[in-house]
Amino acid sequence: MQPKRKPFAYAKKTQPILVRGAEPELGCLFKALLSRYPDKEWGTFAWFGWRETPYGLVLTIANLDLPKHGEMDTEVGNVVFHERYTLRMALSAEERELAPGVIHSHPEGCQTIPSWIDDGMDTYLADYFSGFAPGRPYVSLIFAQNESGQVSASGRVFWKGEWHRVSRFTAENRQITLFGYQQPSSRQLLGERALRTRLESAFGTEAAARLEGSTVAIIGASGTGSPVIEALARAGVGNLIVVDPEHFTDSNFERVHGSVRGDIEDVPPKVKIAKRHINAINPNCRVITIQGSLPQKEVVDAVVWADVIVGCTDQEHGRVALSDLSVRYLIPAMDCGVTLEGQGGNITGQIIQMVRFLPSDPCVYCRKMITPRIVSQELMSDEERANRQAAAVLEGNRPANPYWQTLPQINTVGYLTTTAGGMMAGYAIGWITGRFSPPFSRLQINLSAPWLGVTDDPVTPNQNCPCRRMRGMSDQGQVDMFISPPLHWKDAVVVESGPKERGFFGSH
Amino acid sequence: MSKRIERELALLAEGGQKTTLVPGKWSSNDVQCVIYHDVPSSGGEKGLPATADIIVPVPSGYPASTIDFAGLRVGSPFLGRVVGAIDAHGSIEANGLQWQVVSYHPHTGGGGPPWDPMAHGFHTYVTELLVWLSKTKEI
Numbered sequence: 092m093q094p095k096r097k098p099f100a101y102a103k104k105t106q107p108i109l110v111r112g113a114e115p116e117l118g119c120l121f122k123a124l125l126s127r128y129p130d131k132e133w134g135t136f137a138w139f140g141w142r143e144t145p146y147g148l149v150l151t152i153a154n155l156d157l158p159k160h161g162e163m164d165t166e167v168g169n170v171v172f173h174e175r176y177t178l179r180m181a182l183s184a185e186e187r188e189l190a191p192g193v194i195h196s197h198p199e200g201c202q203t204i205p206s207w208i209d210d211g212m213d214t215y216l217a218d219y220f221s222g223f224a225p226g227r228p229y230v231s232l233i234f235a236q237n238e239s240g241q242v243s244a245s246g247r248v249f250w251k252g253e254w255h256r257v258s259r260f261t262a263e264n265r266q267i268t269l270f271g272y273q274q275p276s277s278r279q280l281l282g283e284r285a286l287r288t289r290l291e292s293a294f295g296t297e298a299a300a301r302l303e304g305s306t307v308a309i310i311g312a313s314g315t316g317s318p319v320i321e322a323l324a325r326a327g328v329g330n331l332i333v334v335d336p337e338h339f340t341d342s343n344f345e346r347v348h349g350s351v352r353g354d355i356e357d358v359p360p361k362v363k364i365a366k367r368h369i370n371a372i373n374p375n376c377r378v379i380t381i382q383g384s385l386p387q388k389e390v391v392d393a394v395v396w397a398d399v400i401v402g403c404t405d406q407e408h409g410r411v412a413l414s415d416l417s418v419r420y421l422i423p424a425m426d427c428g429v430t431l432e433g434q435g436g437n438i439t440g441q442i443i444q445m446v447r448f449l450p451s452d453p454c455v456y457c458r459k460m461i462t463p464r465i466v467s468q469e470l471m472s473d474e475e476r477a478n479r480q481a482a483a484v485l486e487g488n489r490p491a492n493p494y495w496q497t498l499p500q501i502n503t504v505g506y507l508t509t510t511a512g513g514m515m516a517g518y519a520i521g522w523i524t525g526r527f528s529p530p531f532s533r534l535q536i537n538l539s540a541p542w543l544g545v546t547d548d549p550v551t552p553n554q555n556c557p558c559r560r561m562r563g564m565s566d567q568g569q570v571d572m573f574i575s576p577p578l579h580w581k582d583a584v585v586v587e588s589g590p591k592e593r594g595f596f597g598s599h
Numbered sequence: 600m601s602k603r604i605e606r607e608l609a610l611l612a613e614g615g616q617k618t619t620l621v622p623g624k625w626s627s628n629d630v631q632c633v634i635y636h637d638v639p640s641s642g643g644e645k646g647l648p649a650t651a652d653i654i655v656p657v658p659s660g661y662p663a664s665t666i667d668f669a670g671l672r673v674g675s676p677f678l679g680r681v682v683g684a685i686d687a688h689g690s691i692e693a694n695g696l697q698w699q700v701v702s703y704h705p706h707t708g709g710g711g712p713p714w715d716p717m718a719h720g721f722h723t724y725v726t727e728l729l730v731w732l733s734k735t736k737e738i
Contacts, residue, residue, distance in 0.1 A: 411663045456717045463665045463714040464707060470660030478626060482687030486702060556717050570602040573716065577659035578629050 099210050102253035107147030109396060110139075110232065110246055113263040113421040113450040113563065116152050121242075123157055124196035124234055127168075134163070134170040134195030136180045139230050140419070140565025141190050144392035147258070148250060150230055151421045153189055153563035156180060169208060170195040177219065184224040188567040191220045192230030203233040203245040203270045217249035232257070234267070245270035261398050263423060263449065266301075266525055287327050298524035299327060305523045306330035308394040310385055310413065311403035312361040313337070314346035314503050315427050318512030319401050319519070320365050321348045324372040326520055331369060332379045332393050335361040336581070346505040348512075362586055383583025385412035387576045390583050395420045395565075399519045402426035403512070405501060407466045408574060410446070414455040415573040417448040418558050420565055423522055424448040425529065429511045431502040441538035443511045445518075447529045453550045454558035454573070458533060472579040507538070603662060607722040608633070616725055623656070623693030625700070631657040632670075632693045633721050640677070640732035647676050647735060653728050654691055654698040655721070665706045665714035666724050669731060670698035680735040682709075703731055 112120070120135070127133045135158060140151040162176035172193075184191050193216060197203055205213070209231070217229040232246040244267050246257030260267040291299040307328050309316050312335035320333060339347065341355045349368025362380035369376050383390045384404075394400060394416065402413040405428040417424040425447055432440030446460070455461050468476060521527035537544035552559060561568035608618045617636040622629065637650040651671060658664035670691055671677050678685055678699055688700040705711030705727040706719065 408660060408663055456715070461663075463663075463716070466660065467658060467664040470658070470664050472628060472659065474626065474628065475659070478688065482684070482702060485687050486684050558717075570606050572601075572603060572662075574660050574663035575601055575603075578631070579659060 096207050099205065100254060101247070102255050105255050105258075107258045108150065108246075108248050108250075108255050109147065109259045109261065110150045110152070110230070110257050111261045111421045112152040112265075115451060116155055116563070117262055117265060119157075120152070120155055120194060121234070121236075123155070124194065125236060128196070128236070129199035131168040132170045132196045132198060134158075134172070134193060136172075136176070137192050137194050137230070137232075138187065138189035139192050139228070140563050140567045141228055142391075142395055142420070142566045144395065146392065146396060148228065148248065148255075149395045149420065149565065150190065150228065150248070151419075151563040151565045152194075153565070153567075155194075156183065168198070170212075172212075177216070181220065181223040184220060184227075188227075189564070190227040190230055191216075191224050192228075192232065194232045194234065197233055197235040199235065200237045201235050203235045203243050205231075205233060205245065205247070209233065213247065213249070213254075217254075221249075233270075241268065242266070243268045243270055263421070263451075264525070264528075287325075290326055294520075294524050294526055298526060301524050302327045302520065303329040305398045306332065306396055307519055307523070308332040308334065308397035308400045309365075309403060310334045310390075310394070310400065310409060311405070312347075312365040313343055313403070314505065314508030315405065315429060315512045315515070316401070316403035317346070317348035317350075317361075317365065317368070318509045319403060319516045320369060321372065322513055322516030323519060324369045324376055326516070327373065328376065328520075328523070330377045330379075332381070332397055333362050333365045333369075334381045334383060334385070334390050334394070335365070336382055336384045336583075337361055339364060346503065346508050348509070360586060366587055378587055380586040381583055382586055384576070384580065385409060386415065386572075386574055387580065387583040389585055391416070393585070395422070397422060399522050400424040401515050401519055403515070405429065405503075406469055407461055408469045410455050411461060411466060411574045414448050414558075417450055417452075418454055419561050419563070419568045419572070421450040421563050423450070425515055425518055427511050427515050428501075429503050429507050431504065431507065433502075439539055441507055442535060443507065443514070443538070444533070444535045445511070445515065445529070445531070446533045447518075447531065450562060451552075452532065453552040454556060456573070457553045457556050457558060458548070458550045460533070470577050472577070475579075510538075601661075604631075604633070604657065604721060607720040610722040611635075611725060618721070619694070620657075621694045623654070623691045623698075625656060625691045626689055630691065632691060632698075633657065634694060635725060635728060638725070638728050638732055640735070642677065642680070642732065642735050645680070645735055645737060647680065651675060651677055651732060653732075654693060655724060655728075656691065656700075662716040662720060666719070666721065667704040667706060667709075668700050669703045669728060670700045673697040673699050675699070677732065677735065681731055682734060703727075705730070 136156045138154040140153045142149045164171035213231045220229050229249040234244045236242050244260050248255050312333050338358045339354045349364050360382045366378050366380045410426050413424050428444045430442050518529045531547045533548040535546045557571040561571040619634045623632040633655050635653045654670035683701040683703040685701050691698045706714035711727050
């Protein structure tokens with residue numbers, strides 16, 4: 092008779108934990124994990140970046156440390172790490188800041204609930220690594236694939252002396268179902284779905300469920316951001332994080348979706364208009380609104396929970412910050428900018444630019460799409476900008492002091508920003524549902540040009556760029572970060588912190 | 600201190616260049632500054648000191664923003680001899696001292712390479728400072 096299994100001791104007060112992976116590590120991981128399928132398991136050690144936020148812990152798969160010949164037992168069906176493998180990892184842990192962890196498979200079609208052997212292994216390894224990697228989480232993930240190729244997963248993390256279950260997985264281009272996860276199926280949501288039957292018939296029921304369980308962060312809630320927000324709320328995205336530092340002004344009225352006449356007098360923060368509009372469209376949508384900008388801490392703390400980030404600030408430093416986040420925290424992101432060009436009283440250019448930032452894509456600096464002078468001018472205080480411009484004039488506008496050049500005023504109109512925002516929302520929906528991806532790297536279209544003047548600018552990453560070594564490093568890659576928040580910026584304020592229940596940051 | 604600046608100053612220390620990161624006030628605004636201590640000059644033949652301390656403000660949003668400017672202690676004999684106007688940018692108060700900011704912009708057309716945050720930093724800016732102190736004008 093088998094002895095009764097002692098229940099594994101999880102923390103009584105558990106916290107949301109998100110694990111995120113991206114290509115090419117995921118492809119490499121699954122090739123290894125499934126290498127002895129269908130009957131036998133396999134595993135590997137891995138290194139995780141992490142960020143502790145007020146909402147929970149976010150982990151990113153930064154590197155795999157696949158077993159070398161003889162480091163795992165090939166004679167048995169389950170996973171057995173030899174001592175030399177664990178010792179190699181322990182010594183490696185002392186030389187890096189990443190969190191150690193184990194990822195292994197269960198045989199095809201099996202559940203991913205940890206076995207009692209897994210309980211023993213995790214208990215041993217968490218204790219073992221605490222001596223070599225003190226203060227860091229220890230991560231254990233289990234994946235299994237069924238005959239249809241569907242992947243399910245479970246995970247747990249030893250963090251600050253307690254075990255916590257992984258509450259969410261996100262993976263670029265892959266759908267991973269958390270073990271025990273049940274899709275939302277309340278009557279309320281079924282009623283909601285009736286409002287989106289066209290989308291559901293085009294994309295499928297599963298896609299609609301994914302939208303309900305997804306989180307999208309929109310950076311910028313003005314001309315381009317507000318139509319993104321509207322389209323995503325109408326599509327049934329369940330969780331939205333809206334970030335914008337500004338208050339509404341009368342000149343915004345022509346472009347900002349959801350704004351009403353009364354806002355011209357009240358001048359509310361743009362994020363409040365966004366929240367009001369979302370609630371009017373979909374009262375079930377959970378919303379966090381932050382009056383701030385990337386890369387302020389409060390903003391990053393929330394945005395790292397997103398499945399997709401949509402950048403709508405149309406500023407160079409915003410693109411830099413978005414690219415940094417995408418690379419370090421493995422978050423698919425998309426940036427958008429629009430401008431009007433004119434000559435002789437005619438509109439000659441109506442340009443929309445969209446840039447895709449997958450974690451494996453080249454960063455803004457690999458793409459050479461950033462002008463440091465403009466970034467510097469955007470980031471300096473009004474007082475500093477005025478001082479520099481005055482000084483530059485005094486010095487005779489020398490080339491060596493270019494700050495006399497003013498930042499260009501970007502002219503936009505509502506129909507153009509709405510077009511751009513609608514397209515951006517569409518690509519976000521494509522990513523979330525897995526139905527399509529942006530088929531470009533950096534797209535420009537010109538509504539005034541024949542055939543819309545479509546251009547793409549595919550660039551391969553510069554292998555010597557720091558963006559290659561900071562991939563998936565999360566906070567532990569801060570040494571290579573692209574941008575820091577200026578000291579003169581007002582503190583970011585979390586206006587609406589969203590519901591505290593697991594829905595937002597928990598199981599998706 | 601940001602990890603990025605910490606690493607750059609550590610690289611400078613490895614090369615023998617002493618630096619300190621200090622808080623300062625520039626036109627009543629808080630600003631972080633790096634002080635490069637005893638930067639060698641070639642001013643000996645011109646009757647100038649063999650070294651100088653130089654202050655450089657950390658630009659807002661660093662490293663996305665370009666490092667520029669260089670400051671010398673108020674009263675430094677190098678003031679007026681080094682490249683850049685000295686009367687347009689005021690002074691920085693840091694480390695208990697007043698530093699005169701000089702309009703030196705090596706990465707924006709002032710003689711150095713264009714700013715590349717993936718390659719440049721406070722660890723490379725020392726080269727621009729060495730060049731700066733080595734090209735003093737005769738009076």
